[in-house]
Amino acid sequence: MLAAPLAPPRSVVVRKVYWARLLPQLAALACVTRVPSFVRPLWNPDEGYLAVQARMLAHGGRLYETVVDRKPPLVPWLYEAAFALYGSASLTPVRILAVLAQLATAVLLASLARRRWGDTAGRTAGVLYLLVSVGLNPEDAQAATFEVFTLPCAAAAMWCADRRRWGAAGTAVACAFLAKQTGGAVLLPVAHLLLRRGSPRGGVLRLAAGLVVPVLCAALVTDPAGFLFWTVTGSAAYATLTGSELHILVRGLTNTAILAVACVGLIPPVVRMPRPARAGAADLWLWLASSAGAVLLGFHFFGHYFLQLTPPLALLATAALRSLPRERLTAALLTSACCCSLFLTWGLLAPRPELAHAQRLAAAVAQRTTPADRVLFWGIHPETYWLASRTPASRYLTAGLLTNYSGGRNGPQVGEKYAVRGAWPVFRAEMAARAPALVVDDSRGEPYAPDRVPTLRRLLTARYAEVARVDGAVLYARVPER
Numbered sequence: 001m002l003a004a005p006l007a008p009p010r011s012v013v014v015r016k017v018y019w020a021r022l023l024p025q026l027a028a029l030a031c032v033t034r035v036p037s038f039v040r041p042l043w044n045p046d047e048g049y050l051a052v053q054a055r056m057l058a059h060g061g062r063l064y065e066t067v068v069d070r071k072p073p074l075v076p077w078l079y080e081a082a083f084a085l086y087g088s089a090s091l092t093p094v095r096i097l098a099v100l101a102q103l104a105t106a107v108l109l110a111s112l113a114r115r116r117w118g119d120t121a122g123r124t125a126g127v128l129y130l131l132v133s134v135g136l137n138p139e140d141a142q143a144a145t146f147e148v149f150t151l152p153c154a155a156a157a158m159w160c161a162d163r164r165r166w167g168a169a170g171t172a173v174a175c176a177f178l179a180k181q182t183g184g185a186v187l188l189p190v191a192h193l194l195l196r197r198g199s200p201r202g203g204v205l206r207l208a209a210g211l212v213v214p215v216l217c218a219a220l221v222t223d224p225a226g227f228l229f230w231t232v233t234g235s236a237a238y239a240t241l242t243g244s245e246l247h248i249l250v251r252g253l254t255n256t257a258i259l260a261v262a263c264v265g266l267i268p269p270v271v272r273m274p275r276p277a278r279a280g281a282a283d284l285w286l287w288l289a290s291s292a293g294a295v296l297l298g299f300h301f302f303g304h305y306f307l308q309l310t311p312p313l314a315l316l317a318t319a320a321l322r323s324l325p326r327e328r329l330t331a332a333l334l335t336s337a338c339c340c341s342l343f344l345t346w347g348l349l350a351p352r353p354e355l356a357h358a359q360r361l362a363a364a365v366a367q368r369t370t371p372a373d374r375v376l377f378w379g380i381h382p383e384t385y386w387l388a389s390r391t392p393a394s395r396y397l398t399a400g401l402l403t404n405y406s407g408g409r410n411g412p413q414v415g416e417k418y419a420v421r422g423a424w425p426v427f428r429a430e431m432a433a434r435a436p437a438l439v440v441d442d443s444r445g446e447p448y449a450p451d452r453v454p455t456l457r458r459l460l461t462a463r464y465a466e467v468a469r470v471d472g473a474v475l476y477a478r479v480p481e482r
Helices: 010-033 045-058 074-086 092-117 119-132 146-162 166-179 181-196 201-221 224-233 245-262 267-271 275-280 282-296 303-321 326-349 353-368 383-388 423-433 454-463
Strands: 374-378 438-441 464-470 473-478
Touching: 010 092, 010 119, 010 326, 045 074, 045 383, 074 092, 074 146, 074 166, 092 119, 092 146, 092 303, 119 303, 119 326, 146 166, 146 181, 146 303, 166 181, 166 201, 181 201, 181 282, 181 303, 201 224, 245 303, 245 326, 267 303, 275 282, 275 303, 282 303, 303 326, 353 383, 353 438, 353 464, 353 473, 374 383, 423 454, 438 454, 454 464
Parallel strands: 374 438
Antiparallel strands: 438 473, 464 473
């Protein structure tokens, strides 16, 4: 007789049952929390920028040469791949990827918490993360932009480090950095775990190799000098505080307050966490601190920057709640669910006047040009190129790259001389080689208006004439040469 096959160990069965129950619940919650993201064509200019970049790359553009931004390449490549498979007329495929990214982050956090504190903690961490992940202005929380795709990489880095998989942890840190530079902040808690667990030199070497090799490969696949400039060395003026201190302070305090509302059920137990539990979660506190440093870096405090705080906050809250009576856990979950409902309602009902303006402007441009025409939008809303289905006349998709204007920076640090180094000679060459059929001045009185930018003012005066106005934006058509 043949021997009966051995039954799998009880631990394996229990693990399979646990995840078979939890995964569908987290997937359903991830879908619910991202519902508002599907009700609008665009949520913020970053989505528009990425969509335009992806189209340019699909038509032969070269990243960090003819397609430029102050960001690493991973998310532009992700948009390009989604457009290649499903077309570039809609961001729905990218929004679905964002849901999967949020689900992956929740699953990794649940696995981390379960390994440390048990089954209930795993469920708690995954659910809490998804509930607080929407706790910002919907244009920050619902957009499929850099931070959303950074977070699963950061969570994966901590997951691998917790299991002493140092090479994989380094690769995950590299992916977080390649999604957005500040994602590399997770290296600090990963290194802390490496040192705390007394790993030999081999662990350090594996971590370093896992980190360096993907970054070097990304640089070589693009343009090494351009990669270094656009992701590291070329943003000195952008990262200064001078000239807009009050505006930036107000923005930072406002977004902090909004996130605090979303986390109102979590903050008290985290603050009152007992000292032994606090000591046992040193790597999580370091993760939170390094993420806070990433929010501070650059002194802009945009709402989506604060998303990096949510994974360590969810884990710290889980660690704090596990030592409290069960009713405290229930209260924290219910409070977080109520706050989540408020933010989802905000996302579904809030008006978006800038999107409506961009849509009207895009319609006017599409009416006055042909698909073969190149257009220059002088503003900070690159999504208008995508909405109008028109090719940008310049690699610089916003006036910010040519004037250092960003997010209301309205002081002395705005103007031609504060542009990205070397940008204006390239821009003038672009205008001379292939002048746009239409120039749209969408500055609407901001500090980068053409009357404050001599090069652009001379171009408009010499070669263009005003033909229309749309919501304060001025359209200039090229005058035929005599």
